[in-house]
Amino acid sequence: xxxxxxxxxxxxxxxxxxxxxxxxxxxxxxxxxxxxxxxxxxxxxxxxxxxxxxxxxxxxxxxxxxxxxxxxxxxxxxxxxxxxxxxxxxxxxxxxxxxxxxxxxxxxxxxxxxxxxxxxxxxxxxxxxxxxxxxxxxxxxxxxxxxxxxxxxxxxxxxxxxxxxxxxxxxxxxxxxxxxxxxxxxxxxxxxxxxxxxxxxxxxxxxxxxxxxxxxxxxxxxxxxxxxxxxxxxxxxxxxxxxxxxxxxxxxxxxxxxxxxxxxxxxxxxxxxxxxxxxxxxxxxxxxxxxxxxxxxxxxxxxxxxxxxxxxxxxxxxxxxxxxxxxxxxxxxxxxxxxxxxxxxxxxxxxxxxxxxxxxxxxxxxxxxxxxxxxxxxxxxxxxxxxxxxxxxxxxxxxxxxxxxxxxxxxxxxxxxxxxxxxxxxxxxxxxxxxxxxxxxxxxxxxxxxxxxxxxxxxxxxxxxxxxxxxxxxxxxxxxxxxxxx
Amino acid sequence: xxxxxxxxxxxxxxxxxxxxxxxxxxxxxxxxxxxxxxxxxxxxxxxxxxxxxxxxxxxxxxxxxxxxxxxxxxxxxxxxxxxxxxxxxxxxxxxxxxxxxxxxxxxxxxxxxxxxxxxxxxxxxxxxxxxxxxxxxxxxxxxxxxxxxxxxxxxxxxxxxxxxxxxxxxxxxxxxxxxxxxxxxxxxxxxxxxxxxxxxxxxxxxxxxxxxxxxxxxxxxxxxxxxxxxxxxxxxxxxxxxxxxx
Numbered sequence: 001x002x003x004x005x006x007x008x009x010x011x012x013x014x015x016x017x018x019x020x021x022x023x024x025x026x027x028x029x030x031x032x033x034x035x036x037x038x039x040x041x042x043x044x045x046x047x048x049x050x051x052x053x054x055x056x057x058x059x060x061x062x063x064x065x066x067x068x069x070x071x072x073x074x075x076x077x078x079x080x081x082x083x084x085x086x087x088x089x090x091x092x093x094x095x096x097x098x099x100x101x102x103x104x105x106x107x108x109x110x111x112x113x114x115x116x117x118x119x120x121x122x123x124x125x126x127x128x129x130x131x132x133x134x135x136x137x138x139x140x141x142x143x144x145x146x147x148x149x150x151x152x153x154x155x156x157x158x159x160x161x162x163x164x165x166x167x168x169x170x171x172x173x174x175x176x177x178x179x180x181x182x183x184x185x186x187x188x189x190x191x192x193x194x195x196x197x198x199x200x201x202x203x204x205x206x207x208x209x210x211x212x213x214x215x216x217x218x219x220x221x222x223x224x225x226x227x228x229x230x231x232x233x234x235x236x237x238x239x240x241x242x243x244x245x246x247x248x249x250x251x252x253x254x255x256x257x258x259x260x261x262x263x264x265x266x267x268x269x270x271x272x273x274x275x276x277x278x279x280x281x282x283x284x285x286x287x288x289x290x291x292x293x294x295x296x297x298x299x300x301x302x303x304x305x306x307x308x309x310x311x312x313x314x315x316x317x318x319x320x321x322x323x324x325x326x327x328x329x330x331x332x333x334x335x336x337x338x339x340x341x342x343x344x345x346x347x348x349x350x351x352x353x354x355x356x357x358x359x360x361x362x363x364x365x366x367x368x369x370x371x372x373x374x375x376x377x378x379x380x381x382x383x384x385x386x387x388x389x390x391x392x393x394x395x396x397x398x399x400x401x402x403x404x405x406x407x408x409x410x411x412x413x414x415x416x417x418x419x420x421x422x423x424x425x426x427x428x429x430x431x432x433x434x435x436x437x438x439x440x441x442x443x444x445x446x447x448x449x450x451x452x453x454x455x456x457x458x459x460x461x462x463x464x465x466x467x468x469x470x471x472x473x474x475x476x477x478x479x480x481x482x483x484x485x486x
Numbered sequence: 487x488x489x490x491x492x493x494x495x496x497x498x499x500x501x502x503x504x505x506x507x508x509x510x511x512x513x514x515x516x517x518x519x520x521x522x523x524x525x526x527x528x529x530x531x532x533x534x535x536x537x538x539x540x541x542x543x544x545x546x547x548x549x550x551x552x553x554x555x556x557x558x559x560x561x562x563x564x565x566x567x568x569x570x571x572x573x574x575x576x577x578x579x580x581x582x583x584x585x586x587x588x589x590x591x592x593x594x595x596x597x598x599x600x601x602x603x604x605x606x607x608x609x610x611x612x613x614x615x616x617x618x619x620x621x622x623x624x625x626x627x628x629x630x631x632x633x634x635x636x637x638x639x640x641x642x643x644x645x646x647x648x649x650x651x652x653x654x655x656x657x658x659x660x661x662x663x664x665x666x667x668x669x670x671x672x673x674x675x676x677x678x679x680x681x682x683x684x685x686x687x688x689x690x691x692x693x694x695x696x697x698x699x700x701x702x703x704x705x706x707x708x709x710x711x712x713x714x715x716x717x718x719x720x721x722x723x724x725x726x727x728x729x730x731x732x
Binding site for chain 1: 561562
C-alpha cells in the first residue's frame with residue numbers, strides 16, 4: 001500500500017505539472033498562505049460584524065462542503081476506470097491487470113487526496129494564520145486546535161461524499177438512503193430545532209470545547225473521538241463497498257442521435273456536436289448528477305443567507321438581485337462537470353477543433369441550466385415578496401451566468417478542473433469572478449433606498465460584463481485553436 | 487489527388503516533448519496514389535509523425551503538408567479530407583456504433599448518410615451490436631467502429647495507425663482486402679504498423695524510423711528484386727540497435 005500510495009502521489013503531481021509547470025504548481029500553497037495571512041490579519045476588524053464562534057461555523061461548514069466536492073471517488077474513480085482504454089490511464093485502474101484489489105486502489109486514491117489537499121491547502125492555510133498571529137495576536141495552541149477541527153471537518157465531508165458516491169455505484173436507492181439520512185439530520189436542526197447546527201458537525205463541537213472558547217477537556221476528547229470514529233466509519237464503509245463496475249447490466253438503447261440532431265436545428269453549425277453532447281449526458285446519467293451539483297450550492301446559498309438574516313439576526317440586505325448574481329457565478333462548477341464527462345480522444349479524427357467543442361459545451365450549459373436558474377430566482381423573488389426587483393434580477397442572472405462560464409472557458413479551455421490548480425489562472429479567475437459579484441452585491445443593497453442610482457450602477461456593471469463576455473467569446477479561437485484534444 | 491503529386495510532404499520536421507526529441511529533422515514525401523508504410527520500433531516516432539500530419543499536434547520546427555494544406559494551421563481542413571484511425575480505439579462511450587457513424591457523418595456533412603452508415607455497419611457486421619453503447623463493446627468491436635468512421639466519407643487519403651490491432655483473423659483479412667482495393671483504385675494510404683507480414687503484402691513504399699530519424703526509404707519492388715523482405719530489412723537496420731542480451 002505505501003508503495004502504491006507513493007506512486008499515486010507522483011502520478012497526481014505529474015498530472016498537475018503537465019498542465020502548467022512544477023514552479024507554478026508549487027506556488028499554489030504560497031498563494032493559499034498569502035490569502036490565509038490576509039484573512040487572519042483582518043480577522044479582528046471583522047469581529048464587530050460577526051463573532052469568532054460564527055466565523056468558525058462558516059469555516060468548518062465551508063470546508064465540510066469542500067471536502068464533499070473532493071471525495072466523490074465513486075464517481076471520479078469510475079470515470080478513471082472507464083478511461084483506461086483512452087490515452088489517459090491511471091493507477092487506480094491497474095487492478096484490472098495487476099494482482100491487487102480495487103479496495104486497495106481506491107483506499108490509496110482516498111489517502112492520496114487527503115495528503116495532497118492537506119499539504120497544498122490546509123497546512124499552508126494554517127501557516128498563513130500563524131504568520132498573521134504576529135499582527136493579530138492569536139495563540140499558537142488556538143491555531144493548532146482550530147486547524148485540527150478544520151482538518152476533521154474536511155475529512156468528514158470527504159469521507160461522507162466517498163461513501164455516498166460508492167453507494168451510488170451499487171444503486172440509486174442506496175444513494176437515496178445515504179443522502180436522505182443526511183437530510184433528516186439537517187432537518188432535525190432546521191425544521192424541528194431539536195439540536196444546534198454544530199451537532200451536525202462533530203469537529204465543530206470539538207472546536208467549541210477548546211481554547212479560545214473553553215477548556216472542557218472531557219467534552220473535547222469526546223467530540224474528537226466521535227469525529228474520528230465517524231470519519232473512519234464512513235471511510236471503511238466506502239472502501240469495503242468499492243466495486244470495479246457499477247452493478248448494472250450493459251443497457252440496450254434505441255438509436256436516438258438523428259432525432260436529437262433534428263431537434264437541435266436551431267443550433268445551426270453546432271447542432272451535430274450539441275446533439276451528441278446532450279445525448280451523452282442523458283445516457284450517462286450525468287444530467288441528474290450535474291443538476292444535483294448545481295442545485296446543492298443553490299440550496300446551500302439560500303440556507304446560508306437565511307441563517308445569517310434569521311438565525312444570526314444580522315440584518316444584511318440580501319435580496320433577489322444578490323441571489324441572481326450568485327446563481328450566475330455557480331455555473332463555473334457546472335461547466336467543469338460538462339468538460340469532464342467522457343474522453344474526447346476521438347475528436348482528433350474528426351474535422352472539429354477545440355474552440356468549437358468549447359462553444360458546444362457553453363451552449364449545452366445554457367440549454368440545461370437556464371430553466372433551473374430562472375426558476376430559482378423566481379422562487380426567491382416570490383418567497384421574499386420582491387417582484388419589484390425582478391426586472392433587474394433576471395438580466396443580472398443571465399449576464400453573470402454568461403460572463404462566469406465564458407470567462408472560465410476562455411481561461412481554462414476543456415480542462416477547468418486541472419487548470420484551476422495553476423495559481424496564475426486561479427488569481428485571474430478569482431479577480432474575474434469575485435469583483436463583479438462584489439460590485440453587484442453592494443449596489444443591490446441600496447436598491448430600496450436609492451433605486452435609480454443602484455439600478456444605473458448595476459446596469460453599468462452588467463454592460464461591462466457583457467462587453468468582456470463578448471471579448472472572451474470572440475477570443476476563444478485565438479487562444480485555443482492550436483490546442484489538441486489530448 | 488492525382489498520381490505524381492505529393493499527397494504528403496515533410497521537410498526538416500522536428501518534434502520535441504520538452505528535452506526529448508521524438509522526430510529529428512526528417513524529410514520525405516508520399517506521392518498521391520501510393521500505399522505508404524511507416525515502420526519502426528516502439529518509440530521511434532511513428533505515431534507522433536502521424537499525429538502531426540493529421541493536425542492533432544504541432545511540430546516544433548520544419549514543414550509538414552498534407553494534400554497541399556499546412557498541418558500546423560489547417561488541421562481541421564485536413565481532417566475534413568482524410569480518414570484517420572488513431573492508435574487508441576476510443577469511440578464515445580455513450581453512443582451506439584451506428585450513432586457514432588451518424589455523428590461522424592453529420593460532422594463531415596456527408597450526403598446519403600443512411601446508406602453509407604448501413605454499408606459500414608454491414609461491412610464490419612456491427613449490426614449485431616445494435617443498441618449497445620460503445621463503452622460496452624469489446625476492443626475489437628470498438629476498433630471496427632473507429633475503422634468504419636474513418637472510411638464512411640470515402641476519403642482519398644487515409645492515415646491508419648495500427649488498424650489491424652484487436653481484429654480477429656477474419657476481419658484482418660477482410661480489411662486487408664479492402665485496403666488492397668483502395669490501393670488499386672489509386673487512393674493514398676499512410677500506414678503505421680508492427681505487423682510486417684501484412685504490410686509486406688500491401689505497401690508500395692516504406693520508410694523505417696528509429697529514434698526519430700529516417701533510417702531508410704525503400705520501394706517494395708526494388709526490395710523484391712534484391713530478394714529482401716520487409717522483416718529482413720527491418721531486422722537488418724533496427725534489430726541490431728535494439729537486440730537484448732542473449
